[in-house]
Amino acid sequence: MIPYDETENHRMSLASHYQDGSCAISFELFPPRTEKGMEALCENVRRLTQFMPAYFTCTYGAGGSSQGTTLEVLRKVREITGLPVASHLTCVGATAEDLEDYLAQATQTGVEYIVALRGDPPKGESAFKMTDGGFRYANELVEMIRSKFSNLGIAVAGYPEVHQEAVDAQTDLDNLKRKVDAGGDIIITQLFYDNADFYRFRDKCVAAGINVPIVPGILPVTNFAQADRIASMCKARIPNELREAMTESEDDKFQFEVGVQHARMQTADLLENDVPGIHYYVLNKSDAAEALLDGMQLGSA
Numbered sequence: 269m270i271p272y273d274e275t276e277n278h279r280m281s282l283a284s285h286y287q288d289g290s291c292a293i294s295f296e297l298f299p300p301r302t303e304k305g306m307e308a309l310c311e312n313v314r315r316l317t318q319f320m321p322a323y324f325t326c327t328y329g330a331g332g333s334s335q336g337t338t339l340e341v342l343r344k345v346r347e348i349t350g351l352p353v354a355s356h357l358t359c360v361g362a363t364a365e366d367l368e369d370y371l372a373q374a375t376q377t378g379v380e381y382i383v384a385l386r387g388d389p390p391k392g393e394s395a396f397k398m399t400d401g402g403f404r405y406a407n408e409l410v411e412m413i414r415s416k417f418s419n420l421g422i423a424v425a426g427y428p429e430v431h432q433e434a435v436d437a438q439t440d441l442d443n444l445k446r447k448v449d450a451g452g453d454i455i456i457t458q459l460f461y462d463n464a465d466f467y468r469f470r471d472k473c474v475a476a477g478i479n480v481p482i483v484p485g486i487l488p489v490t491n492f493a494q495a496d497r498i499a500s501m502c503k504a505r506i507p508n509e510l511r512e513a514m515t516e517s518e519d520d521k522f523q524f525e526v527g528v529q530h531a532r533m534q535t536a537d538l539l540e541n542d543v544p545g546i547h548y549y550v551l552n553k554s555d556a557a558e559a560l561l562d563g564m565q566l567g568s569a
């Protein structure tokens with residue numbers, strides 16, 4: 269493990285992880301609901317450190333999880349790995365003041381990066397409702413972070429298959445550009461299962477004058493029921509080949525193998541196509557990541 273230099277002068281900027289020509293990797297966690305889940309998370313983080321990730325991230329309020337434990341997870345991850353950590357942050361149910369309070373707390377915890385999101389509508393609601401005194405779109409959150417917490421690196425979300433609420437692909441791209449212009453250092457994409465969608469998206473970003481690192485997000489699916497659930501939640505298309513391959517057998521081990529093979533194939537192809545890094549949605553586990561990264565030459569911290 270390469271120790272992380274905590275002195276202000278040597279603080280890595282978020283974009284700089286992606287500038288040395290190697291493929292930097294990052295792992296995304298979510299706050300576990302139980303003490304046992306937290307213990308398992310810590311053990312899996314230890315195991316994931318062997319791949320020399322550049323940083324870990326932890327979601328905030330995703331799927332109705334509690335927002336309070338995000339910083340607790342990140343504090344533990346820092347303790348275990350010594351690596352930089354990123355907190356996701358959403359505008360859901362928060363005033364600008366609430367968000368500033370959270371950012372102050374995050375800074376105190378040692379968080380260096382924020383994944384700045386608008387956020388999903390709360391469970392049971394179909395549309396995002398802006399909170400009085402809060403923000404309507406992620407670009408407003410990015411702007412606030414840039415003006416009041418200038419030391420924090422900022423990642424914003426990009427959508428290779430176009431965000432479900434966007435009027436059209438061009439408008440979605442204009443809105444992504446707005447987030448980058450407001451101060452986003454890098455783009456992390458929504459998960460996708462067909463790399464062609466990512467390459468098309470990347471070309472359009474470049475044509476639109478977006479010149480920050482565009483980091484593909486990959487979620488290795490390990491069983492078909494999970495794949496189906498995630499695809500519908502994230503509006504990601506499961507290609508027919510993957511669907512058919514996975515449903516050939518009901519066997520857990522078989523489906524795990526197929527899901528991991530697919531993610532491994534996506535990873536190898538992305539590497540050949542010069543991505544600056546890959547963000548893995550590991551869902552607090554290490555088994556799929558270990559199987560798919562085994563023997564691959566990526567990650568450099």
Ligand SMILES: NC(=O)C1=CN([C@@H]2O[C@H](COP(=O)(O)OP(=O)(O)OC[C@H]3O[C@@H](n4cnc5c(N)ncnc54)[C@H](O)[C@@H]3O)[C@@H](O)[C@H]2O)C=CC1
Nearest residue numbers: 384385386387388405406425426431433434440443457458
């Ligand atoms: N891609 C990822 O890694 C992750 C994505 N998400 C989810 O993605 C969803 C959206 O979050 P963000 O992408 O941060 O939201 P966003 O605010 O960037 O975009 C939300 C929608 O509003 C539109 N939009 C954005 N800015 C606009 C503006 N200034 N004027 C008019 N329309 C605008 C966008 O085209 C999009 O359809 C949420 O549901 C979030 O929770 C959550 C976690 C991770």
Ligand SMILES: Nc1nc(=O)c2c([nH]1)NC[C@@H]1CN(c3ccc(C(=O)N[C@@H](CCC(=O)O)C(=O)O)cc3)CN21
Nearest residue numbers: 298327330331388458459487494497498501502549551
């Ligand atoms: N619209 C949207 N919202 C998000 O919160 C989100 C995205 N997209 N895209 C990227 C990641 C992926 N996220 C995910 C994806 C799946 C689960 C999920 O299936 N969670 C299960 C437990 C998973 C497991 O243990 O296997 C759960 O029950 O919460 C959670 C967050 C969060 N992020």
